[in-house]
Amino acid sequence: MTKVTLTVNGRTMSGECEDRMLLVHFIREKLALTGTHVGCDTTQCGACVIHMDGRSVKSCSILAVQANGSAITTIEGLSAQGELHPVQAAFKEHHGLQCGFCTPGMVMTAVDMINRRGGSLTEEVVRSELEGNICRCTGYHNIVKAVLAADAEMAAGRQAAE
Amino acid sequence: MYATSYHRASSVEDAVRLRGTSDESKYLSGGMTLISTMKQRLASPSDLIDLRHIPGLKGVSVEGRRVTIGAGTPHAEVATSQAIRAVCPAICNLAGHIGDPHVRHMGTIGGSIANNDPAADYPAGLLGLGATVVTDRRSIVADDFFTGLFETALEEGEIVTAVTFEAPEKAGYAKFNNPASRFAMTGVFVAKTAGGVRVAVTGAGSDGVFRHPGFEQALQSNWSPDALVSIAVDASGMMADMHADADYRANLVKVMAKRAVLAAA
Ligand SMILES: Cc1cc2nc3c(=O)[nH]c(=O)nc-3n(C[C@H](O)[C@H](O)[C@H](O)COP(=O)(O)OP(=O)(O)OC[C@H]3O[C@@H](n4cnc5c(N)ncnc54)[C@H](O)[C@@H]3O)c2cc1C
Numbered sequence: 001m002t003k004v005t006l007t008v009n010g011r012t013m014s015g016e017c018e019d020r021m022l023l024v025h026f027i028r029e030k031l032a033l034t035g036t037h038v039g040c041d042t043t044q045c046g047a048c049v050i051h052m053d054g055r056s057v058k059s060c061s062i063l064a065v066q067a068n069g070s071a072i073t074t075i076e077g078l079s080a081q082g083e084l085h086p087v088q089a090a091f092k093e094h095h096g097l098q099c100g101f102c103t104p105g106m107v108m109t110a111v112d113m114i115n116r117r118g119g120s121l122t123e124e125v126v127r128s129e130l131e132g133n134i135c136r137c138t139g140y141h142n143i144v145k146a147v148l149a150a151d152a153e154m155a156a157g158r159q160a161a162e
Numbered sequence: 163m164y165a166t167s168y169h170r171a172s173s174v175e176d177a178v179r180l181r182g183t184s185d186e187s188k189y190l191s192g193g194m195t196l197i198s199t200m201k202q203r204l205a206s207p208s209d210l211i212d213l214r215h216i217p218g219l220k221g222v223s224v225e226g227r228r229v230t231i232g233a234g235t236p237h238a239e240v241a242t243s244q245a246i247r248a249v250c251p252a253i254c255n256l257a258g259h260i261g262d263p264h265v266r267h268m269g270t271i272g273g274s275i276a277n278n279d280p281a282a283d284y285p286a287g288l289l290g291l292g293a294t295v296v297t298d299r300r301s302i303v304a305d306d307f308f309t310g311l312f313e314t315a316l317e318e319g320e321i322v323t324a325v326t327f328e329a330p331e332k333a334g335y336a337k338f339n340n341p342a343s344r345f346a347m348t349g350v351f352v353a354k355t356a357g358g359v360r361v362a363v364t365g366a367g368s369d370g371v372f373r374h375p376g377f378e379q380a381l382q383s384n385w386s387p388d389a390l391v392s393i394a395v396d397a398s399g400m401m402a403d404m405h406a407d408a409d410y411r412a413n414l415v416k417v418m419a420k421r422a423v424l425a426a427a
Contacts, residue, residue, distance in 0.1 A: 002168065019168040019210075020200075043198055046264065055238070055267040061197045062268070065168040066190070066212060112263065131344065132262025 004068045008033070009077025019065050024048045026064035027074060035075035035104050039134070046133030049105035049112075050074050056112035058132070075104035078111065086157070087111050087150040096146035098137035109133050110147045119155040121148060164206040171211050174218060174298050174321055180211045181319055189213050189321060191234060191273035194265050219272065219323060222246060227329040229253075233272025233322040241266065252333035252351070252426065256287045259337060261344050272322040275307070278314050278370060280401065281345035285371040287335065289362035290351030293327035308371050330355040332385075334426025336418040337365075340405055347405055348414035352422040358382055361419060366411040368401045377419055387420035 005014040008031060015030035027050070028034050039047030041060055048060040051073040078085040084092065087110045097103045113121065113129045121129075126147045127140070135143060171177035181187050187209035190196055199205040213219060219234030224245040231240060240246060241258035260266055260274075260283050274284045275295065288295070288304040295302045298321045307315050316322070330353040337349035346365030353360045361377040364370075380389040395415045400408035 018165065020163045020166050022163075022197075022201075041201070043194065043265070046262070049264055056264050057267050058264045061201075062193060063168065063197065063210075066193065066214070068170075109263070129263055132264045 002065055002068075004064045006067060006069070007071040009073055015064075017064050019063065021064045022060055023050075023062045023064045023067050024059035026067075027059060027072070030064075033074050033076050037101060037104055039101065039105070044132075044134065045102070046105040046109060047102050049108045049133065051108060051112060054115075056109055073108075075108060078107065085111070086153050087114070087147070090146040090150035090153065091143070094142050094146040094149055096138065096143045102133060102135045106130075106133050106135065106143055110143075110150065113147065114151050114154055118151055119158075121151045123148065163200045164203060166200070166207055167209045169209060169211050170215055171213055173216055174323060177211050177213055177216065177321060178298065178319065181209070183319075184209065185318060187211060189276075191270040191276075192236065192268035193273075194261070194269035195273060195277050195279070213272075213321070214270075224249060224329075228326065229329055230324055230326040231271055232324050234270050235272075237261075237266035237269050237271070237274075238263070240271065249329035250291075250327075250333060252335050252353070253287050253291070255425075256283050256335045256337075256351070259283070259339075259344075271325055275325070276314060276316060276322050278308055278310075278312055279345065280311050280367065280370040281340070281343075281347070281349075281365040283335070283337065283346055283349055283364060286346070286349050286351040286362045286364035288325060288327070289371050289373060290335075290353045290360050291327040291330060291333065292353075292355055292357060292360055293325050295322055296324040296326060297322055305373075311368075311370050313370070328356065332426045334422040334424070336421035336425055338414050338418055340365075348411055348418050350415060350418040350422045352377075352381065352419060352426055354381075354385060354426070359385070363415055363419075366400050366415050368399055372399075374415070374419070381423065385423065387423045390416055390419055390423070 001016045037047035039045035043061040169180045188207035190210045190212045219232045223230045237257045237260045247254045293304045295307045333353040335351045337346045340347045348366040349364045351362045359378045359381040361374045376393045395412040397408040397412035400411040402408040
């Protein structure tokens with residue numbers, strides 16, 4: 001067993017695990033944060049997307065020990081004091097989900113996309129950036145709408161702050 | 163996944179030491195191939211030597227037209243490198259279309275070429291550019307590096323440390339995605355280099371990435387998609403699978419080569 005210590009949503013958390021344990025299982029089973037989902041388990045669907053050291057990654061294809069010492073953000077870490085993150089609010093507003101299974105990964109992907117390319121998103125860019133996330137309900141249309149709306153709102157927020 | 167023991171290397175020397183003489187251990191970079199393979203129990207290394215935290219393997223340098231990419235550099239960093247884009251945008255575009263954003267954040271150039279998947283993108287880029295693969299032991303030109311399906315010139319325990327090339331006058335890459343996996347069903351990289359025109363094809367050959375001398379000669383005398391129209395692509399060496407038969411791939415090779423020349427213009 002190896003002790004893995006991560007900064008999760010701003011808090012230091014540790015757990016013991018076998019070296020072969022996947023990060024997503026560590027997050028769900030050892031840290032009891034079940035917002036991050038296991039969908040396909042083959043690096044295709046993106047339900048397990050989290051941020052590791054500020055970049056979106058698929059936590060079903062990374063070992064917990066590989067992540068040891070890193071800073072992780074999960075879906076639980078997005079909203080401050082019970083207030084929805086603008087991307088979460090936009091998914092609600094624009095019906096960017098139906099069954100909701102892919103949503104944590106979609107939202108984490110959208111936040112990463114806006115962090116990297118915020119203010120310059122177009123429908124085409126959003127669709128290509130969603131390459132690694134699969135949704136079986138929505139047909140993507142409302143997800144794309146939600147991401148574009150959140151991007152516009154966050155860009156306006158940044159401008160107002162300047 | 164079978165049990166394994168994880169070790170984090172702090173330097174290339176440390177990685178070689180950790181691996182020791184065991185042929186049951188494996189190096190781990192982004193894990194975007196290896197971890198999936200282990201999950202399917204198609205690989206069961208006793209030990210994993212993680213190269214991802216070795217500072218010397220990371221980063222990009224461009225001096226004049228000489229581009230050097232550390233083996234541990236993720237695809238996303240190559241895709242967005244302004245320094246590389248200024249001299250060789252084709253390789254940035256290639257890297258930017260590997261898999262999806264999350265795969266590009268983890269997967270590395272060293273892992274991709276060491277793995278040498280017959281449908282991977284970087285092998286075509288490196289062979290097309292006439293790049294050199296640098297290891298902890300020697301330098302290997304791309305023409306000698308990629309030796310077959312999932313086969314390379316790497317010896318047991320040898321570590322890829324960097325990839326280096328002289329930026330070509332022009333280069334372009336065109337890929338026909340497998341719609342499910344995003345790997346290349348056929349991808350063609352064309353480059354006008356100091357040593358002549360080079361054309362490299364991935365995703366199509368049953369022996370992995372290969373050069374197309376007929377296309378190279380034609381483009382050498384006339385750098386235009388039209389130069390390729392009358393040149394036949396032999397279907398006999400092409401892969402055939404559920405996604406495309408050999409004739410279809412042979413046709414794709416020509417179509418992608420034309421698009422690559424257009425992209426390079
Ligand atoms: C969903 C998905 C889509 C993908 N789509 C594409 C695509 O469109 N095009 C494409 O080209 N690839 C694609 N890939 C593969 C991706 O590019 C991987 O990053 C790459 O194949 C392996 O790189 P890695 O750093 O993850 O290597 P790892 O998985 O860590 O290692 C792969 C192999 O290389 C060895 N190795 C790693 N680093 C070194 C080194 N420095 N020296 C010697 N040996 C080393 C390992 O021992 C292992 O055998 C995709 C992968 C996924 C999961």
